[in-house]
Amino acid sequence: xxxxxxxxxxxxxxxxxxxxxxxxxxxxxxxxxxxxxxxxxxxxxxxxxxxxxxxxxxxxxxxxxxxxxxxxxxxxxxxxxxxxxxxxxxxxxxxxxxxxxxxxxxxxxxxxxxxxxxxxxxxxxxxxxxxxxxxxxxxxxxxxxxxxxxxxxxxxxxxxxxxxxxxxxxxxxxxxxxxxxxxxxxxxxxxxxxxx
Numbered sequence: 001x002x003x004x005x006x007x008x009x010x011x012x013x014x015x016x017x018x019x020x021x022x023x024x025x026x027x028x029x030x031x032x033x034x035x036x037x038x039x040x041x042x043x044x045x046x047x048x049x050x051x052x053x054x055x056x057x058x059x060x061x062x063x064x065x066x067x068x069x070x071x072x073x074x075x076x077x078x079x080x081x082x083x084x085x086x087x088x089x090x091x092x093x094x095x096x097x098x099x100x101x102x103x104x105x106x107x108x109x110x111x112x113x114x115x116x117x118x119x120x121x122x123x124x125x126x127x128x129x130x131x132x133x134x135x136x137x138x139x140x141x142x143x144x145x146x147x148x149x150x151x152x153x154x155x156x157x158x159x160x161x162x163x164x165x166x167x168x169x170x171x172x173x174x175x176x177x178x179x180x181x182x183x184x185x186x187x188x189x190x191x192x193x194x195x196x
Contacts, residue, residue: 001026001050004142007071008053011140015193016069017186020061023152025049025159028056028113029135035161036111042159049159054133054144058160059113062150062171066185070143070193077136081120084143087192088122088130092147094188095180097172098124112165114148122147127170148172149179 007014025037025047033039033049036058042049052059061067068088072080085101092099102117110116113131117123122130128148135142148171157164172179180188 001052004069004144005053007069008135008137008140008142010071011137012071013073013140014069014071015190017189018067018069019182020063020065020067023047023063023156024061025156026059026061027051028058028133029053030055031057037159038161045155045158047156047159052133052144053142054135056131056133057111057113057115058165059131059146060152060156060165061146062148062152064182065149066147066182066189068143068145068147068189068193070141070145072141072143074136074139074141077134077141078120080141080143081132081134084132084145085120085122087189088132088145088147091185091188091192092122092130092172095172095185096176097129099129100124102128111163113146114165114170124170124175129170129172129175147185149182149185 089099099122102121102123117128130147132145151171
């Protein structure tokens with residue numbers, strides 16, 4: 001998350017694709033770890049946590065999930081979202097995932113990012129499989145995309161305070177037991193974003 005913040009501040013157009021070594025939780029920039037998380041339980045369970053520079057709610061990351069970070073020149077944010085979503089959709093289609101771009105309008109704030117899709121996020125059968133969040137400054141736009149590759153372990157729910165997250169998060173592995181490797185998916189993503 002620190003690298004994504006630094007990339008936004010530098011305002012140099014770039015793409016970065018990375019994964020997660022350990023089960024992790026990220027929060028939207030307006031959320032506080034002390035308010036949202038059982039931080040002592042996170043530490044005990046080995047769950048890393050951080051705040052994103054973009055908005056949204058609590059997001060769980062299983063090991064080997066794939067994240068895409070884009071720094072783009074300032075411009076029409078809706079057009080940028082459409083282009084990003086279409087590139088993600090095409091890359092997922094190439095690995096046999098029947099991905100669609102959601103046309104759902106936001107239903108207000110949810111504590112948990114995976115609860116429902118909003119406009120321009122990626123779905124399969126109406127369920128979110130890839131989230132996209134955005135942060136704009138005068139000099140650049142940061143888009144953070146999270147592709148849910150693996151199922152979230154149930155014990156990760158103990159990391160949050162208050163109501164537990166809805167179960168049954170959709171993942172590439174739940175749709176296809178032969179989920180693509182990080183390197184295969186990263187290669188497809190770089191190909192699509194480099195040419196569109």
